[in-house]
Amino acid sequence: MSAPQAAPARNASRAVWLKNLHQWHWISSALCLLGMLLFSVTGITLNHAAQIEAKPSVTRQQAALPAPLAASLAAYAAAHDGERAALPAAAEQWLRDTWSLKAGGRPAEWSADEVYLPLAKAGGDAWVRIALPDGAAEYENTDRGWISWLNDVHKGRNTGPAWNWFIDIFAGTCLLFCLTGLLILKFHAANRPFTWPMVGLGILVPCAIALLFIH
Numbered sequence: 160m161s162a163p164q165a166a167p168a169r170n171a172s173r174a175v176w177l178k179n180l181h182q183w184h185w186i187s188s189a190l191c192l193l194g195m196l197l198f199s200v201t202g203i204t205l206n207h208a209a210q211i212e213a214k215p216s217v218t219r220q221q222a223a224l225p226a227p228l229a230a231s232l233a234a235y236a237a238a239h240d241g242e243r244a245a246l247p248a249a250a251e252q253w254l255r256d257t258w259s260l261k262a263g264g265r266p267a268e269w270s271a272d273e274v275y276l277p278l279a280k281a282g283g284d285a286w287v288r289i290a291l292p293d294g295a296a297e298y299e300n301t302d303r304g305w306i307s308w309l310n311d312v313h314k315g316r317n318t319g320p321a322w323n324w325f326i327d328i329f330a331g332t333c334l335l336f337c338l339t340g341l342l343i344l345k346f347h348a349a350n351r352p353f354t355w356p357m358v359g360l361g362i363l364v365p366c367a368i369a370l371l372f373i374h
Contacts, residue, residue: 177346180339187336194329201313204306215283216302221295222257224250229294232274236291239269246276254287258298279317282308 204211224232228249235247243266246254254260260278267276272292278285285300312318315326341358348354 173346177343180343180346183335184339184343187332187339191329191332191336194325195333197309198313201309205310205313208310211306213303213307215304218300218302220258220298222298224253224289224294224296226294228253229289229291232289232294233291236269236271236274240271242269243267244269246274250289257296258287260285260287260298281311281317 231247232250245251245264246262246267251262251264254262262276262278265276265278267274272290274289274291276287276289278287282304283300283302285298287296287298289296312322315323344354344358
């Protein structure tokens with residue numbers, strides 16, 4: 160192919176690549192827009208967690224298991240002493256009926272005297288303790304506020320598998336957004352002399368801060 164014919168072919172190929180890159184760039188930015196806003200805001204709240212006061216709200220409730228259920232739990236505990244195992248279905252149903260709690264098959268800690276069920280959650284904590292001799296049950300719920308909830312959502316702490324999957328997919332989308340943006344910069348760098356100095360500055364500044372000021 161002669162030089163006059165090669166130039167239009169290169170320009171056509173370049174135009175196709177740019178069109179595809181721009182398309183994937185805007186699609187990835189649209190998909191991760193809300194997530195990027197959320198993680199940006201919660202990044203600030205996490206960075207200043209010590210300065211943002213949180214006043215936990217603690218509620219405690221007590222109830223008594225029906226005698227047949229208490230007896231069945233005592234027998235179940237004898238078979239699982241020292242183990243971590245989920246509550247029987249009847250006990251989970253009693254928690255739903257009494258305190259609207261969903262144990263969801265979470266493992267409880269069993270001993271001869273009691274069963275302890277931790278119910279960790281984003282933005283707080285909760286637990287249920289049942290004394291097996293008499294069936295006395297105690298429920299405690301701690302709510303640390305919406306900022307703590309957002310911070311835990313940012314970290315994926317006690318948020319469940321669905322949110323963890325979202326974080327992985329969101330991270331992949333952000334990676335696609337960054338890579339397509341970098342390639343678009345490469346295509347336009349010839350006409351924008353400050354492109355690579357700015358990219359280099361964006362890499363150099365965080366690396367320098369990490370090496371010099373993080374101990």
